[in-house]
Amino acid sequence: MATDDAGRREPLQSEDGYDPRRTIDLSPGLFATLRSNGEIECASRPLLECLGRSLEELRAWNTNGTVHADDIERFNTAWTQVLSSGAPYDIEQRLRCCDAQYRWFQVRGYPLLNRAGDVVRWHIQILDIDAQRAKLEQLRHTELNLSRALTEQTLARQTLEDAVIALRTRERELTHMIESIPAYVLCTDTAGVITHINQSWLQVMGTSLDQLRTRWPDFIHPDDRRFVLGSWARALASGEGYRLSMRIRHPDGRYRWIDAIHQLARDKSGAPERWYALLFDVDDHKRAEAALEETRARLATAARVATVAELSASIAHEVTQPLSAIAANAYACANWLSADPPNIARAQQTSETVVKDAARAGETISRLRNLFQRQPVERVELSINELLENVVELVVGEAHKRQITIETILQPSLPSVPADEIQLQQVVLNLLNNALDALEGVAGRARAIVVRSSLAADTLLIEIEDSGVGISAPARVFEPFFTTKPRGLGVGLAICRWIVESHGGTLWVEARKAYGTSFLFTLPLTVPDSKSSPALQNASHPAKVG
Amino acid sequence: MDPHLPQSRERSRFEPSADSVVFVVDDDDAVREGLQNLLTSADFLVRTFSNADDFLASAHVESPGCLVLDVHLPHLNGLELQTRLAARGDLLPIIFLTGIGDIPMTVQAMKAGAVDFFTKPFQPAELLTAVRRAIEHSRKARNCLAELVELQCRYATLTPRERAVMDEVASGKLNKQIAHDFGTKEFTVKEQRAKMMEKMQVASVAELVKVAVRLGNR
Numbered sequence: 028m029a030t031d032d033a034g035r036r037e038p039l040q041s042e043d044g045y046d047p048r049r050t051i052d053l054s055p056g057l058f059a060t061l062r063s064n065g066e067i068e069c070a071s072r073p074l075l076e077c078l079g080r081s082l083e084e085l086r087a088w089n090t091n092g093t094v095h096a097d098d099i100e101r102f103n104t105a106w107t108q109v110l111s112s113g114a115p116y117d118i119e120q121r122l123r124c125c126d127a128q129y130r131w132f133q134v135r136g137y138p139l140l141n142r143a144g145d146v147v148r149w150h151i152q153i154l155d156i157d158a159q160r161a162k163l164e165q166l167r168h169t170e171l172n173l174s175r176a177l178t179e180q181t182l183a184r185q186t187l188e189d190a191v192i193a194l195r196t197r198e199r200e201l202t203h204m205i206e207s208i209p210a211y212v213l214c215t216d217t218a219g220v221i222t223h224i225n226q227s228w229l230q231v232m233g234t235s236l237d238q239l240r241t242r243w244p245d246f247i248h249p250d251d252r253r254f255v256l257g258s259w260a261r262a263l264a265s266g267e268g269y270r271l272s273m274r275i276r277h278p279d280g281r282y283r284w285i286d287a288i289h290q291l292a293r294d295k296s297g298a299p300e301r302w303y304a305l306l307f308d309v310d311d312h313k314r315a316e317a318a319l320e321e322t323r324a325r326l327a328t329a330a331r332v333a334t335v336a337e338l339s340a341s342i343a344h345e346v347t348q349p350l351s352a353i354a355a356n357a358y359a360c361a362n363w364l365s366a367d368p369p370n371i372a373r374a375q376q377t378s379e380t381v382v383k384d385a386a387r388a389g390e391t392i393s394r395l396r397n398l399f400q401r402q403p404v405e406r407v408e409l410s411i412n413e414l415l416e417n418v419v420e421l422v423v424g425e426a427h428k429r430q431i432t433i434e435t436i437l438q439p440s441l442p443s444v445p446a447d448e449i450q451l452q453q454v455v456l457n458l459l460n461n462a463l464d465a466l467e468g469v470a471g472r473a474r475a476i477v478v479r480s481s482l483a484a485d486t487l488l489i490e491i492e493d494s495g496v497g498i499s500a501p502a503r504v505f506e507p508f509f510t511t512k513p514r515g516l517g518v519g520l521a522i523c524r525w526i527v528e529s530h531g532g533t534l535w536v537e538a539r540k541a542y543g544t545s546f547l548f549t550l551p552l553t554v555p556d557s558k559s560s561p562a563l564q565n566a567s568h569p570a571k572v573g
Numbered sequence: 574m575d576p577h578l579p580q581s582r583e584r585s586r587f588e589p590s591a592d593s594v595v596f597v598v599d600d601d602d603a604v605r606e607g608l609q610n611l612l613t614s615a616d617f618l619v620r621t622f623s624n625a626d627d628f629l630a631s632a633h634v635e636s637p638g639c640l641v642l643d644v645h646l647p648h649l650n651g652l653e654l655q656t657r658l659a660a661r662g663d664l665l666p667i668i669f670l671t672g673i674g675d676i677p678m679t680v681q682a683m684k685a686g687a688v689d690f691f692t693k694p695f696q697p698a699e700l701l702t703a704v705r706r707a708i709e710h711s712r713k714a715r716n717c718l719a720e721l722v723e724l725q726c727r728y729a730t731l732t733p734r735e736r737a738v739m740d741e742v743a744s745g746k747l748n749k750q751i752a753h754d755f756g757t758k759e760f761t762v763k764e765q766r767a768k769m770m771e772k773m774q775v776a777s778v779a780e781l782v783k784v785a786v787r788l789g790n791r
Contacts, residue, residue, distance in 0.1 A: 356611065358611055
């Protein structure tokens with residue numbers, strides 16, 4: 028039943044008897060009809076129920092809050108336009124419902140025209156679009172959030188990309204650095220499995236990471252392998268870094284000395300993370316060092332042993348050969364004579380051989396003596412300080428090994444002295460070696476050698492002092508074949524004295540007060556007459572060396 | 574009497590057999606010739622070489638003898654020659670001649686089995702004595718080796734069962750026990766045993782035990 032203004036009932040039936048109100052009332056939709064002036068003519072029952080208003084109340088829609096205050100102006104404007112234009116309209120607005128809540132509705136108006144084309148009525152269809160609107164709103168909200176998030180994400184990504192690019196650049200730089208530094212880098216996990224080897228190492232080794240990972244011990248020199256593997260195993264167990272030298276086989280089959288430093292990297296909590304190893308090729312250095320060491324040793328030997336022991340040995344060898352032959356032949360000669368019958372021919376022949384061999388022995392001896400006597404002494408002006416420093420340099424390694432310090436107290440700008448450099452080197456070296464030996468058993472006090480040089484009048488004074496065990500028979504040390512050393516020949520000091528004296532100087536020994544010994548020698552600045560220099564055959568000198 | 578001079582009595586006592594040779598390797602001509610003269614005058618057959626390579630190249634293993642060797646030789650030294658000889662199973666006893674101060678080399682030579690060494694200049698009489706001893710040593714070693722080779726040849730002709738029987742017999746078992754061990758008849762063992770004794774050319778169990786010991790089977 029269509030609700031109507033009670034006071035003014037008008038038939039709504041059309042010419043064919045159709046009553047639109049019935050249709051409106053029966054329809055579940057929300058409908059209303061307006062007069063051409065905009066006044067509400069009738070409203071469907073569901074509409075009135077929905078809004079909780081009577082038709083009368085509904086007619087006062089623009090004053091009683093039926094339309095939401097925020098929408099009313101917009102609505103009025105639209106409505107005014109619609110009324111004047113007579114065009115269909117479609118507007119969304121909030122209407123207060125029976126529960127006093129505003130809901131969104133879509134209000135569509137269709138003009139009903141008479142034959143003259145004037146609007147006679149408006150058919151209004153109202154749709155509850157609140158849920159739809161809410162959803163849309165939600166959707167819009169979501170969309171907004173989404174777009175905001177998207178923007179943020181884009182920004183973040185941009186930042187991230189920038190960071191990644193920066194990181195990559197840095198990484199590239201670092202990698203480039205690691206791959207190309209003139210050292211080899213490798214890293215392993217905490218179990219010791221190689222995870223990375225830098226390019227320069229792989230190139231040098233001419234192999235792949237995979238091969239090195241499993242077969243790296245094969246590349247180590249067999250003599251070093253046990254030591255290297257042991258050190259590595261200990262380090263893995265203890266977590267303590269270490270440093271070692273080893274020989275590594277290179278693609279050409281040659282071994283090169285490599286120094287390796289291993290260090291454990293820990294994470295923030297202190298737990299082992301990975302091992303880093305830095306390897307340097309020290310082969311050239313090592314070789315140079317070995318060569319230097321060898322030269323040093325050879326020089327020392329040449330100076331100390333070759334001149335004395337080796338000379339004696341070679342003299343002995345030269346003489347023992349003919350002596351052996353003489354003995355054998357002489358014995359044979361007796362054999363031939365005592366044979367039955369005596370072999371006179373062989374005996375005679377043999378005795379001639381003996382004479383020949385004896386002559387040879389004599390020749391050998393005189394040749395050696397000549398060698399010693401006529402050896403021209405090459406005198407050049409030399410700096411004694413430089414010579415002392417050079418010789419100290421030769422033994423400093425050995426001294427260091429024996430934990431002995433060598434101090435040099437050299438008077439600066441000493442005049443040069445005419446001398447045979449090699450001979451004087453031998454003297455100094457010999458005295459230094461003696462000093463080192465004297466300190467062998469010393470404990471509980473400084474193990475020290477002091478080398479001094481000074482000038483007094485026109486004579487240089489060189490002193491080599493040790494804090495060693497001292498000498499029990501200082502008067503005898505210069506005697507040939509006097510020795511306190513288990514392996515000594517006892518000719519070193521005799522030769523030293525001979526050399527110093529041939530330079531016009533003197534060599535002597537002084538016992539230090541508390542302990543230790545000083546060997547001192549002088550060198551005159553003026554050239555001594557070479558004819559007056561002592562010859563080796565002189566009885567007071569070590570002629571017995573030969 | 575001067576012990577350094579030759580003694581005719583000693584000489585007559587020694588009769589060097591014609592098949593023994595004294596080899597001398599020394600690079601010093603005078604020493605080499607002196608040694609040759611000395612050894613020849615003492616009735617030895619002497620062959621001299623001035624270097625180790627020439628000596629190695631010459632055949633000399635057939636006869637007993639000894640080698641008088643100088644430690645200092647060009648190219649291959651005396652110690653290296655000693656090593657080479659040992660490597661090829663040469664049994665030639667070596668007497669080294671060394672110089673003064675060659676103690677480490679001498680020690681090494683003696684450790685490697687040299688029979689004697691002399692420091693130059695040596696005493697000829699002592700050297701001759703050492704040479705005689707070395708030759709005797711060489712002869713014995715050679716005989717011993719020849720004997721062993723002969724025994725090994727005989728042993729090689731035994732069947733596996735005969736070898737087993739030999740082991741059992743040598744360990745003092747009776748035929749009955751052996752038969753029991755092998756699960757055969759005593760008669761069979763008896764036959765195998767007789768065959769084995771015949772092949773090994775031994776007449777008694779005692780002899781067989783000796784042979785087994787020599788062969789290292791006991």
